[in-house]
Amino acid sequence: MSRRQALQAAAVTTAAVGLGSSAAAAGTAGAAGNRPFRIDTHHHAVPKEMRKWAVEQGLLPPEGGPRWGQWSLSETLETMERNQIAMGVASAPVPSMAFRDRAVAVSGTRIINEDLANLVRKHPTKFGFFAYLPLLHIDVALQEAAYALDVLKADGVLLMTNDGTRYLGDKAFDPLFEELNRRQAVIFTHPFSLPGEHIEVPGMEDWIADFMLDTTRAAFNLAASGTMDRYPRISVILSHAGGFLPYIGGRIEHAGRTGRGPSPAAFRRAVRRFYYDTAAPPSPYATPTLLAAAGAGQLLYGTDWAQTTADDVRHTTRGIERDPVLNDRMRDAIYQGNALRLMPTLARRVRA
Secondary structure (H helix, E strand, O other), rough: OOHHHHHHHHHHHHHHHHHHOOHHHHHHOOOOOOOOOOEEEEOOOOOOHHHHHHHHOOOOOOOOHHHHHHEEEEEEEHHHHHHHEEEEEOOOOOOHHOOOOHHHHHHHHHHHHHHHHHHHHHHHEEEEEEEOOOOOOHHHHHHHHHHHHHHOOOEEEEEOOOOOOOOOOOOHHHHHHHHHHHHHOEEEEOOOOOOOOOOOOOOOOHHHHHHHHHHHHHHHHHHHHHHHHHHHOOOEEEEEOOOOOOHHHHHHHHHHHOOOOOOHHHHHHHHHEEEEEEOOOOOOHHHHHHHHHHHHHHOOOOOOOOOOOHHHHHHHHHHHHHHHOOOOHHHHHHHHHHHHOOOOOHHOOOOO
C-alpha cells in the first residue's frame, strides 16, 4: 500500500467512525441522535452564478421554471437535516446540446464548475461536487477535467449519457476515457431525453421511462464497446438504479450469446463494476434484482434533489429503511460506506 493509499484508507475509516458507521445506527431514523450520516450522490444544485448563466443562455426562464432551476441553499440544508443527510455531492446535468458552440462550452462549463466548487468551499462539510465535462468538445472536456480535478478538487466528473448522436462507448470519447482512467476518476452519468425523434406517449413525461432507457443504452454501449474493459481504473455511477439494465440482464446475455451484444462475460463484468444510485428510487421493485446483479457494495444513496421535492426525498429514504430485502449492514453501506470508499476526498471533508 502506497502512502497515498494509506492516507485515503485512514481518512475513510476516520470519517466512517465519525459519521456513526454501525449498521444499527444507520438503520433507524433518530437512532444516531438525529446526527446526519447519509451521503447523497445524486444531488443537484444551481447556485447563483450558474443560474444567471442558464438564464442568459435561455436554458431557464428569468422567473419560475422547473423545480431544479429554483434551487435554494436554505431549503437544501433544511431538507438534508430532516433526512439525516450529512453531505450532498452536487452536480448540474446540463443537456449536451446546450454546448454545441465551442465558446459556450468553454465559458459555461467553467462557470458551472467554479460555482459548484465555491459552494463546496463555503460549506466543505456539507457538499462535494462532480465537475461537468462537455461531450461535444473533447478538447474542452480534457482541459476542464484537468482544471476541475487538479485545481478545484472535484470529487469526480459528470458525463451526460449521450451527446445528442453518440453514447459514451463511442470511440470518439476514448481520449477522454484514457485521461479519466489515468486519473482513476469517478464518473457520474446522467440521462436526458432520448436522442433523435421519437413518439411521445400522452401523459408520460420523458423522465418516467425515457431517462431510464437512456441510462440503459449508455451502460449497454459502455459494455458492448469494450470501454469498461479497456479502462479498468474508472468508476462509473449509473443514475436511477441503472435504468432497466439489471432487470433485462438475461435478455442482454441472450443477445451476446447470439452475437448481437457484448459477451455475457463482458456484460457481467460491467454490471458488477457499475455503481447504482437509489434516486427515483429502486425500492421495493428493483432492489432484489440489483442485489443479485451487483451486490450491496455497488449501491449508493441518491435522492435527485432538487428535481424532487422534500417529500420525495423522505419517501426515497423511507423506502430504503423499509425495504425487506435490505439489512442494517447493507443500508449502512448504501448510506455512506460505499460512497466513502469510492470517493476518499469526501471522507476528508465530511463532518467528523
